[in-house]
Structures are given as structure tokens and as C-alpha cells.
Amino acid sequence: MSAVEHSAPTPDLARRVFGDHVAQAEEFATFLVDRGVVRGVIGPREVDRLWDRHLLNSAVLSERIPDGARVIDVGSGGGFPGVPVAIVRPDVDMVLLEPMARRIDWLHEVVDRLGLANATVLRGRAEERAVRDSVGTADVVTARALAPLGRLARWCLPLVRQDGSIFALKGESAADEIGRDAHEIRSAGGLDPVVLQCGSGVLERPTTVVRIRKGGPRAGRSRRKRA
Template identity: 65%
Template sequence: MRSESVGLGGFESTTTPAAAAAVFGDQVEQAEHFVELLAEHGVERGLIGPREIDRLWERHVLNSAVIGEHIPRGVRVVDVGSGAGLPGVPLAIARPDLDIVLLEPMARRVDWLSEVAETLGLPITIVRGRAEEKAIRQQLGLADVVTARAVAPLARLASWCLPLVRSSGTLVALKGASAADEIERDRAAVRKAGGGEPRLAECGAGVLETPSTVVVIERVEQRKPERSRRRSGARSR
């Protein structure tokens, strides 16, 4: 299969890899259309760099979709800092069973995401705002899963995203080669933000040439300190 589009500097072409059918199944044409949109408009609209066009599938679309391996069926997902639609849009294509909300602070990117959702016919919700904003947290409520890709270091990401996750839900963060170092460095900050022990995992093994790396963090129940049995003003005998 082959997708063709006009990108920055003239004609560009992207070949659909064999792994796409395995990842997207019957929705592979929707995924191809998304790649076409990114290749045609992504650079001019400041969504991706010009060097990314030739590796849209492997580096961006497929590695976003496979994080669904760590997401249960039929749950509510909030994708924080969606940007060009990664990982939220590929995930929505590959997993139509999910209820997905894309959260993005920049107006021009929100416009892009709305256009993509309409063009591809994706039943996703798009919200403009930042995860750390109190009003946004109240608007969104709690999600079963929160996803994020290349948004911030793990400590900051946990402080932004874990308050959006219900108890026993998970944060699934796409990370690169530094993921293990981030876990070691930011473990205490993750606990402070309400997370359990961060877990390093791979997605797409056996399907992708280079599997995706994710950090999975469960939102733990926050224990309230026990109240003193004695009133603060009572004397001891």
C-alpha cells in the first residue's frame, strides 16, 4: 500500500508498512488518511518537523497506536498535550472501543485536531486547556487512563497527569531511551503526586522493528491521616 501527498518542498510519498495492518486491522485506511494529512499539512502548520515526514509511520503513528496494549477495553482515556494528535488519534483509530478526550492548550492545534476528527470521522472529544489547570480538572473529571507523549520530564508529567486519573487507574507515558533514568531520578516525586511504583514496559514487540517504550504508573489511593481520638483542646490526665 502507498500513500502519496504534497509536503514542504514538493512531492512526498509514504509507504504503508506491513505492521500497519497488524496494528490497525480494518481501520488501516483511516490510519493511512491520518498519515496523509500529517505529511501534507503537518510541517506548514508547525505540527511536525520536515525530517519527520519519511518516518511518520514508524516514529509517530505506529508507536502511538501500540500503547493500547496497556489500556483495558471500553475505558475513558484523556490524552494530555495531544499536539499533532499523538498518541491520541492513532489510538482512537486502532481502538474504537475507547472513549478518548484530547487535551491541548494551543488554539491552532485544537483547530487541527478538530479538523482531523471531522475528516476521519472519529468520535473523540477535544478540549482546549492544560492538565494542571484546576478548571480543566473539574471539567474533565477522572479518567481510567491518561496518556502523554514527549510532554515533560516524568516528575512534572506525574504532577500534571495523575490528578486526572481515578484511583487504580493508570498513567501511560511514551518515553525514549532515558526512561529508566527518569524513573530512578523521579520515583519520589511520582509517589508525592499520588502514583505507585513506575513500571517500564515495551509495546509492539514482535510487530514493530523498534518497540515503543512506556512508563506505566498506577494512581494509588491517597490515605488520609487518622484523626486524633483526643480533641485538640482536651487535657490528658
């Protein structure tokens, strides 16, 4: 199938979720369909579920993000969840962090094409010292399909301000993952990992998110001693 045979009609729900920003979301969807498939940013099978599984599913995360927050989307890839969140929340300062050159090119093009003044693109890996030094910290770190929770906590908690949070989009096994990786999360300084739903009462299938709070500098050590 050629790229021009794909289409992703805008569902009514998109207007409800993206509100005044739906045109930018449609632009992103069109760009993904026209150019993202041939460039391997999304698989051809994702076109039919582009809105449900990607755009809407990501955008509803914004309900958990405080006003005016600085957000780092780690492993942004084709732009999820960072781009839909930046579209729906112009008050948020969004950094799209990604190590792969061709995805960085893609993200720059997306930001330019959509005129996303609140988003910047940065190349690198979350755990690299140089990246940590240049990106600094944020109120919220988001991630989807990045890594198991324990590793994700190790990579991402240093990018979170004290009292900030990681929001990791996860599937049905989120609670099991918390149980399995609890020790690693605590050791990394993560507190109170919990499964939350975003988009309840809006999406047919709400987005499952694990929130991990960032404790103080001694959180990991003191809790480990008590365990």
C-alpha cells in the first residue's frame, strides 16, 4: 500500500480532547500518515488507530500536568506522548528528548510544521551526564514504551525536580510491573508508584499511567535501610 492510500479521519472525540487546538492535531495526524509511515516513524497498521492509540491516548495525559509545568518527554520517538501534550497545553514548556538521528530530524520537522512554539527537541540519552547537564530538570517527565519501570526510574528520576513526578504510559501489566520493580524504583529515589487512569469518561479505553514521585535526596537510601 502506498502512503497516499492511508487516511486517518478525525473522530468527533478529537474536537473534545484537543478543543481549539484540533487543527494542529489534524496536521500532525496528516503528517504521520503522509510521511511518518514511509519514514518508519509509525507502522502502516497504526494508521487506522492513530487517533485512539496515539493522539488521544497521549493528549489525555495533560490532565495530570500542572499549569505552566516544564516537561521532558524521554524517548519521544515519533512524538508520543510529548507532541499531543504540547499541542493541547501551550502553557507547558515541552522538551522532546530522543537519541536517534532520524527521529530527531522528524521531531524538528514536526515542531516546525505545527508551529509548536512551546516545544524544543534535544538529542541524547536520559542517562548521559552531558544530557542531564544540558536539559536540567523538569516538573514532569513523561515516557511511553521506553523501558521497564525500574530502569525508567533510574534513567528519568535525575531529570525530575524534587516533588515532581514521572508519568509513564503503561499497559494492563502496570500494577505487576510496580510490584516487580518496587525495590529498583525506591533505590532510584522514587516514591509511591501508583497506577492512574487518564481520560476516564472521555476515552472508550482510558490511558493507563504509572506515576512515580521524586523524593528528597535521601529518599532512596533511607527507605532501603528500613526495608
